[in-house]
Amino acid sequence: MTYKLLYVTAETEDEAKAIGRSLVEARLVACANVIAGMTPIFRWKGRVQEGSEAILIAKTRADLVPAATRLIVEAHAYDLPCVVALPIEPGHQPFLDWIGTETGDPI
Template sequence: MKLIAPKRMELFLQRCHREGILNSAFRSVLLITSLFLVLAVSMYPGLKSLAVHLHAVLTGSYTPGHHSVLLVNSPNEQAAKDISRAVMERHLAASVNIFSKTSTLYYWKGEIQDATETLILVRTKTSRIQHVIDFVRSIHPYSNPEILSFSVEGGSLAYMKWMDEAVPND
């Protein structure tokens, strides 16, 4: 299929207009089609979520990547509890685990550091990851906290359904 150059397209439309081919019915169809496309693109996240739910209901299966797990480090157990509670109160996650006193080795300013931190495991919908990251960064005591996300590729269907119920859509 050969693409029509913009100038040729403009000449074609001018000719159609002169000959009355572009009548009001055609313009109406063009306008409705354009509005439909704009509406479909703007509603894509919600439509995608609905499609995932319908797929799960109709097939009894799980769509990989619909849920994610985030790892978040914190300096101590109290900070981890504060972050976790704030995430849960905002319904950004279905559940959170706190692993106290994990040993951490990392590079900082060219030196290997050895520290004790508390690790938070956050389970949420993949569509909510950026909301979780932005919120955690806004309240975290570290200037550059570790926040890593991993897509869930499978698991208990009943648990995944519970997660869908626990975390509202965007």
């Protein structure tokens, strides 16, 4: 089985927590971690901007990434949310097995 780490940015810590909880409850991810207080510097609509965001990191199976991405995009406040999947390899096999056990068929 192949596993992925989802990296998502959110406008607020509360938004990241709500999305993370929805993903876990839907069994689309085994675990979601929220890190508050990130400062993004980015170009948007021709201007360099700076803001405040939270990071959501979630662990899932590769086959669940499309369904998880759909849920995130639908729940997200941004017009263009950052949702990227990174490979988890190699890893501690008992932890990877746990990800497989705690995730189910997409809703």
